Structure formats: structure tokens, C-alpha cells
Amino acid sequence: xxxxxxxxxxxxxxxxxxxxxxxxxxxxxxxxxxxxxxxxxxxxxxxxxxxxxxxxxxxxxxxxxxxxxxxxxxxxxxxxxxxxxxxxxxxxxxxxxxxxxxxxxxxxxxxxxxxxxxxxxxxxxxxxxxxxxxxxxxxxxxxxxxxxxxxxxxxxxxxxxxxxxxxxxxxxxxxxxxxxxxxxxxxxxxxxxxxxxxxxxxxxxxxxxxxxxxxxxxxxxxxxxxxxxxxxxxxxxxxxxxxxxxxxxxxxxxxxxxxxxxxxx
Amino acid sequence: xxxxxxxxxxxxxxxxxxxxxxxxxxxxxxxxxxxxxxxxxxxxxxxxxxxxxxxxxxxxxxxxxxxxxxxxxxxxxxxxxxxxxxxxxxxxxxxxxxxxxxxxxxxxxxxxxxxxxxxxxxxxxxxxxxxxxxxxxxxxxxxxxxxxxxxxxxxxxxxxxxxxxxxxxxxxxxxxxxxxxxxxxx
Numbered sequence: 001x002x003x004x005x006x007x008x009x010x011x012x013x014x015x016x017x018x019x020x021x022x023x024x025x026x027x028x029x030x031x032x033x034x035x036x037x038x039x040x041x042x043x044x045x046x047x048x049x050x051x052x053x054x055x056x057x058x059x060x061x062x063x064x065x066x067x068x069x070x071x072x073x074x075x076x077x078x079x080x081x082x083x084x085x086x087x088x089x090x091x092x093x094x095x096x097x098x099x100x101x102x103x104x105x106x107x108x109x110x111x112x113x114x115x116x117x118x119x120x121x122x123x124x125x126x127x128x129x130x131x132x133x134x135x136x137x138x139x140x141x142x143x144x145x146x147x148x149x150x151x152x153x154x155x156x157x158x159x160x161x162x163x164x165x166x167x168x169x170x171x172x173x174x175x176x177x178x179x180x181x182x183x184x185x186x187x188x189x190x191x192x193x194x195x196x197x198x199x200x201x202x203x204x205x206x207x208x209x210x211x212x213x214x215x216x217x218x219x220x221x222x223x224x225x226x227x228x229x230x231x232x233x234x235x236x237x238x239x240x241x242x243x244x245x246x247x248x249x250x251x252x253x254x255x256x257x258x259x260x261x262x263x264x265x
Numbered sequence: 266x267x268x269x270x271x272x273x274x275x276x277x278x279x280x281x282x283x284x285x286x287x288x289x290x291x292x293x294x295x296x297x298x299x300x301x302x303x304x305x306x307x308x309x310x311x312x313x314x315x316x317x318x319x320x321x322x323x324x325x326x327x328x329x330x331x332x333x334x335x336x337x338x339x340x341x342x343x344x345x346x347x348x349x350x351x352x353x354x355x356x357x358x359x360x361x362x363x364x365x366x367x368x369x370x371x372x373x374x375x376x377x378x379x380x381x382x383x384x385x386x387x388x389x390x391x392x393x394x395x396x397x398x399x400x401x402x403x404x405x406x407x408x409x410x411x412x413x414x415x416x417x418x419x420x421x422x423x424x425x426x427x428x429x430x431x432x433x434x435x436x437x438x439x440x441x442x443x444x445x446x447x448x449x450x451x
Binding site: 015018019022024048049052053055056057058059060061062063064065066069070072073074076077080234235237239240 | 286287289290293294297298299301302303305306311314315318319320322323324326327348349352353355356383384387388391402405406407408411412427430431434437438441442
């Protein structure tokens with residue numbers, strides 16, 4: 001055997017001997033054994049690795065945990081469940097509250113429209129017609145005065161198009177959403193939660209920060225809220241949860257430019 | 266006659282999923298030594314290992330519904346524990362302060378070639394390995410897992426397990442026997 005071939009065989013055997021000793025290289029077994037029989041240096045390496053394996057296996061694989069371990073685990077599980085239940089119960093009420101709010105708004109709007117068409121029999125006609133009517137409406141219905149600066153954006157009206165099957169279907173698919181004013185409360189609340197989370201995070205109160213960020217996320221906050229949650233999970237060693245959050249962001253087609261750097265003192 | 270371990274564990278899992286939370290205590294009781302042992306070996310500190318082992322069981326409880334039953338419960342618990350410890354090691358970026366070679370210092374207790382001092386050296390050398398290498402060595406030699414089980418536990422390909430073990434063993438050899446550092450040429 002020439003020198004180069006021997007050198008290559010040694011290189012091969014030294015790479016494969018570890019798996020061979022573990023019984024995980026059956027196809028290579030004959031070749032490795034043949035080399036070990038002929039090469040004292042590689043044989044010595046194999047013996048050394050065997051001795052090393054025995055030395056490691058002499059260490060205890062199992063250890064007795066501190067007393068009361070089982071109780072502590074069960075208490076932790078109870079605490080985790082207790083923390084989840086009120087939160088879930090609270091969130092269950094959110095749709096009810098939203099529905100009630102929406103119903104009140106519809107009733108108020110209906111009353112406002114009715115009163116706008118019919119002058120109030122009790123309100124005396126006053127100079128300045130329209131303005132007086134508006135004032136009376138506000139007074140009678142009890143709604144806050146509409147503020148012109150707080151205009152909701154109106155949905156873009158598309159130019160008239162022939163009523164093709166496609167356009168009819170498209171309109172049928174989302175008939176109600178177009179008529180509703182866009183909600184400004186949820187993003188504002190989500191942002192407030194994020195701001196609070198940032199404060200807590202800067203103070204090192206990661207548990208509180210996590211709660212605020214999670215609230216922002218659950219309020220329908222932006223993908224940034226999810227990234228906040230992921231970052232705190234990662235900081236607290238909950239990598240699996242962090243990955244879940246990031247996966248959710250990825251699925252939502254995150255634009256990398258949305259990353260918002262946060263400096264924590 | 267006692268049920269086989271796997272069957273008994275699966276029974277416990279079913280009872281937990283049926284709403285009997287207290288049954289989980291039985292599972293903790295059965296596997297606490299293995300879970301704590303691997304956490305201790307990975308983290309090198311009893312307090313951290315205690316915390317990590319508890320967290321591993323809490324995670325396991327919260328993910329019981331995802332347990333598919335295609336591996337045994339013990340392997341599943343060790344997988345959760347190992348991954349958790351790797352994450353902790355990455356986040357904390359610190360070396361273990363205690364190497365856990367032995368709790369007893371009786372020199373007569375010679376477990377292998379050189380006894381306590383050698384075991385201490387081995388434990389120290391393992392503790393200094395990078396997290397994935399350490400996990401591969403522990404799962405292979407202390408939990409006697411196959412390469413495919415280690416791959417599943419660590420979420421890496423089998424070929425990577427081979428590489429991790431080969432490199433880990435080279436590192437261990439270089440640390441334990443500096444004079445015997447391998448040369449590539451015969």
C-alpha cells in the first residue's frame with residue numbers, strides 16, 4: 001500500500017471510528033476493522049475512545065432531585081393554570097362588550113338620523129336654522145357634539161363599473177365592512193399596551209412586559225407586538241414560545257423593515 | 266404483575282388528558298430522577314437544574330395533548346429537558362460552576378480506571394463542551410440513545426449527530442489527555 005493511500009485510509013478511519021464504536025456504521029464496519037487490524041495508531045485511537053466512553057458511562061445518569069420536587073412541579077402547574085383562567089375569562093367578555101358597544105352605537109345613530117329628518121316638536125325654531133337644529137339634536141339625544149377635526153376616513157369609492165359576475169361576487173363577499181367606520185380604539189389600546197410593555201422591559205420587569213405585549217398582540221396589535229412578545233420570551237429563556245411567535249409573524253409575511261429596534265438600558 | 270413502563274406512562278398521559286391533573290404527579294414521580302439528572306449534567310448547577318427540571322415538567326404538562334405516542338414518554342420528557350437546557354445555556358452564556366463529578370469523595374469508590382479524580386476530570390471536560398456537543402454525549406452515553414433518537418431529541422439530522430459526537434470526543438480527548446491530541450497523519 002502506498003503512503004498516500006494509507007494516509008487516506010487513516011483519515012477515513014479516524015472520522016468513522018466514533019460511529020463504528022457506537023455500532024452506528026454497519027456498512028463501513030468491515031473496512032474500518034480491516035484498517036484497525038493493520039494500523040496500530042488508529043487501533044490505539046479506537047481503544048482510547050472506548051476507554052473514554054466507559055469513563056463517561058461511569059458518571060451517574062440519574063440524580064435525586066431536591067426534596068419536595070413533585071409538589072413544587074404540581075404547584076407550578078396550578079399557578080400557571082390559575083394565571084391562565086382569569087385571563088381567558090376576561091377575554092371571553094371582550095366580544096360581548098364589543099357587541100354591546102356596537103349595538104349602542106347603532107341605536108344612537110338611528111336616533112340621530114330620525115331626529116335629523118324631523119324637527120323636534122319641543123325645540124323652538126331659532127335663528128340660524130341648521131346650526132340651531134344641530135344644537136337641539138345634540139341636546140335631545142345626549143350625544144357629544146360631533147367634532148369636525150376628528151373625521152373618519154371615508155372608504156374610497158371605486159368608479160362605477162359594469163356589474164360583472166366577478167364584481168357582484170366581490171361586493172357580496174364584504175357588504176358590511178364597507179359600511180362600518182374603521183375602528184380607532186383597538187390600535188390605540190394595543191399601542192398603549194406596547195408602550196407600557198416597553199417601560200416594563202426597560203426596567204427589567206420582563207413578566208409585566210410580557211403581559212403588556214401579549215395584551216397588545218391580543219388586541220389585534222401590529223406584528224411588532226408579536227415581535228415584542230417573542231423578544232421577551234427569548235430573553236426569559238422560553239425559546240420555543242419565541243419561535244412560535246416568530247413563526248406567526250413569518251406566516252403573516254413580515255416585512256423586515258418592520259423590525260423596531262429597542263434599546264434596553 | 267407491573268405494567269411495562271411505556272404502557273404505564275401512556276395510561277398516565279391518557280388520565281391527564283381526561284382531566285385528572287393529579288395523575289401527572291405520578292409521571293413526575295416516575296421520571297424526576299432522569300429529568301433532574303440530565304438537567305444537572307447539562308447545566309452543572311443544582312439550583313438551575315432544579316428550576317429547569319420543574320420547567321420541563323410544566324412544559325410537558327402544557328403540551329400533553331401534542332404527545333403523539335410514537336416515542337416513549339421518557340424519551341419525550343428527556344427531549345423537552347435537553348432542548349430547554351440547551352436554550353438556557355445559550356441564553357445565559359455562562360460556564361457551569363460545579364462539575365458534578367461526584368457527590369462523595371471517598372477515594373475507595375473507584376468507578377473506572379482512576380477513580381474519583383478521573384471522574385471529576387471527565388465531568389469537568391463534559392461541562393466545558395458546547396451545548397449541542399454536550400447534549401449529544403450525555404444522551405448517547407448516559408441515556409444510551411441511538412443516533413436517530415438523539416437526532417429527534419435535538420432536532421438535527423443524524424449526520425449532524427455523528428459529527429457532534431466525533432468532535433465532542435476529540436475535544437474530550439484533547440482535554441483529558443493533552444499529550445494524546447490526534448495527529449491527522451499516521
